[in-house]
Amino acid sequence: MNKKGGIFYGWWIVAAAFLIMTFIYAPIANLVSLFILPVTKELGFSASQFMLYFTIMALAAMVTGPFAGKLMKKMDVRVYLTLFISISALAFIGFSFSTKLIHFYLFAILMGAGMSGGAMIPGSVLITNWFNEKRGLCLGIALAGSGFGGVIMSPVVNWLISAYDWRTAYLIIGILIAVVLIPLAVFVIKLHPADKGLAPLGEALTLDAVQNKVLAGTSQGETFKSGSFWALCAAILIGGIVVNTMLINLAPYLASIGTTAKTAALLLSLGSAMVIVGKLLVGRLFDKLGLITTLLLISASSLVSFLFLMKANVVVPAVLYTIFSGIGSTAITVTPAYLTGALYGEREYGAKYGVVSIFISLGAAITPVVSGAIFNINHSYTLLLDVLIGLAIVQFVLFFIASKTKPQFHPAEEAKSIEAL
Numbered sequence: 001m002n003k004k005g006g007i008f009y010g011w012w013i014v015a016a017a018f019l020i021m022t023f024i025y026a027p028i029a030n031l032v033s034l035f036i037l038p039v040t041k042e043l044g045f046s047a048s049q050f051m052l053y054f055t056i057m058a059l060a061a062m063v064t065g066p067f068a069g070k071l072m073k074k075m076d077v078r079v080y081l082t083l084f085i086s087i088s089a090l091a092f093i094g095f096s097f098s099t100k101l102i103h104f105y106l107f108a109i110l111m112g113a114g115m116s117g118g119a120m121i122p123g124s125v126l127i128t129n130w131f132n133e134k135r136g137l138c139l140g141i142a143l144a145g146s147g148f149g150g151v152i153m154s155p156v157v158n159w160l161i162s163a164y165d166w167r168t169a170y171l172i173i174g175i176l177i178a179v180v181l182i183p184l185a186v187f188v189i190k191l192h193p194a195d196k197g198l199a200p201l202g203e204a205l206t207l208d209a210v211q212n213k214v215l216a217g218t219s220q221g222e223t224f225k226s227g228s229f230w231a232l233c234a235a236i237l238i239g240g241i242v243v244n245t246m247l248i249n250l251a252p253y254l255a256s257i258g259t260t261a262k263t264a265a266l267l268l269s270l271g272s273a274m275v276i277v278g279k280l281l282v283g284r285l286f287d288k289l290g291l292i293t294t295l296l297l298i299s300a301s302s303l304v305s306f307l308f309l310m311k312a313n314v315v316v317p318a319v320l321y322t323i324f325s326g327i328g329s330t331a332i333t334v335t336p337a338y339l340t341g342a343l344y345g346e347r348e349y350g351a352k353y354g355v356v357s358i359f360i361s362l363g364a365a366i367t368p369v370v371s372g373a374i375f376n377i378n379h380s381y382t383l384l385l386d387v388l389i390g391l392a393i394v395q396f397v398l399f400f401i402a403s404k405t406k407p408q409f410h411p412a413e414e415a416k417s418i419e420a421l
Contacts, residue, residue: 009196010130010138016184017123017142023180024088024119026149027157027173028057028111030272034157038166049101053108055365060112061120062361068117069354072125072191081122081185085177088114092174096167120357124337125350129192133202133287136338140283143333147276217345218407223352228405232339233359235398239331240363242302242391245371245384246309246325253381259313267318274326282330286338291403298335299396302328306385306392331395332360339399343406 032054040050072080087110094107123142131138153173160169193200223229246253250271254264285294305324311317340353374384 008201009190009198010193010201012188013126013130013190014138014142016189017126018145018148019184020085020119020181021123021143021145022149022152023173023177024085025115025146026153027092027177028088028115029146030150031154031157034154034161035166035169038161042166043099045101050104052101053104053111056105056108057112057115058361058365060109061116062112062358062365064113064116065121065357065361066351066354068113068121069125069350069352069357071117072121072350073348077189077191078186081118081189082182084114084118084122085181085185088118089174089178090114092170092177096170096174116357116361120360121350121354124340124353126189126191128337128341128346128349128353130200131202132200135341136283136286136334137280138283139286139334139337140279140281140330143283143337144276144279146333147272147279150272151276216409217341217347217349218409220348220351222407223344223348224355226405226407228343228402228407229352231398231405232336232343232402233356235395235402236332236336236356236359237363238391238395238398239335240360241367241370242388242395243325243329243332244364244367245388246306248368249371249375249381249384253309254312256381257313259318263313263315263318266315267312267322270319270322271325274322275329276326278326278328278330279334282327282334283338286334286342291339291342292400295335295399295403296396298328298331299392299399301325302331302395303389303392306389310382310385328392332363335399336360339402343402345409 032051036047036050039045040047068084075083091107091111091114094110095104098104098107123145124139127135127138127142157169157173160172190196218226250267251264254267259267282294282298285297289297301324305321305328308317308321308324312321336356336359337353340356341349344352371384374387375381377383
């Protein structure tokens with residue numbers, strides 16, 4: 001049913017998902033540090049008081065995920081995306097007018113809902129619906145928008161804050177989200193290939209199947225009853241600790257081992273670039289090497305990155321750390337989205353991934369507490385790195401269990417008959 005000639009429409013979906021991650025996810029997750037000093041200096045908050053909004057945002061994203069996944073299936077995707085894009089824009093515009101801590105905390109709830117319902121869930125759902133072939137590559141491209149957004153928007157936002165003020169920077173981000181993304185939601189994005197009379201890339205469907213949007217896979221209930229699904233969620237939770245611990249502790253750790261300021265700056269710059277490369281590479285590896293081999297490479301990369309980090313006061317190991325950590329970081333970006341579809345199918349994907357997204361957000365939320373508790377045992381980063389190496393191994397074991405114990409798929413025809421009962 002895919003039309004001959006021209007560009008497959010799914011690639012426009014990839015581009016739209018990339019832009020969603022660029023303009024919603026990146027400002028929320030990657031540009032936080034740019035605002036801490038100017039906001040707290042002007043309004044008189046402590047940094048810890050202000051940064052509590054980030055925890056509130058993460059918790060709101062965690063709560064929103066399951067509901068957003070179900071809502072996306074029930075609503076017209078144009079209405080759904082316009083709603084959550086508007087929520088994201090409103091959160092930033094609200095920050096620009098905030099004068100009290102409570103204002104930031106309240107708009108942080110909208111920010112978390114917008115990040116989950118407007119970026120994390122839609123990007124993965126859309127790519128899974130549109131691509132059977134090259135799905136890993138397309139997920140990598142789409143999700144790389146978050147790293148790309150961090151790279152291109154960081155200097156722009158920094159200039160806006162310096163030339164004008166932080167309120168102007170927040171306001172312009174909010175306006176950009178609305179102006180760039182709402183037209184995409186209304187005029188470009190289609191939830192299913194069937195909405196364009198097409199089949200997913202790599203799949204040939206009959207006209208009846210296309211029109212009825214019959215998808216293979218286990219139902220939401222069957223998926224949630226399987227041990228495989230909860231092993232996957234546990235792996236993602238552990239992965240969140242593995243990936244995020246050194247992101248929030250990198251600067252003080254580098255200072256503790258005598259890394260020069262020049263090397264530290266190089267690491268921070270290379271880190272953002274390698275996150276983009278890692279997503280693109282791992283997405284392609286899932287397509288080419290399969291699940292187990294790629295999962296082993298991801299977990300091994302995290303482990304190896306910590307070994308190089310121990311010698312990060314030397315330039316070469318420091319650079320190698322950024323390379324391997326970029327690959328390892330995909331355990332909580334490309335991997336959850338890809339595995340949810342690969343293990344449990346496209347059927348009710350949004351609802352399944354909505355629950356998976358809880359554990360992505362929960363891993364980020366508990367990382368400061370867990371890493372702080374480990375560090376405080378003997379005030380040693382050596383112990384913390386040793387624990388992270390052990391957790392990287394546990395992460396792979398859980399991914400392996402999830403992959404090997406996955407429930408049996410229902411073919412599209414069988415799924416259609418079950419849904420009719």
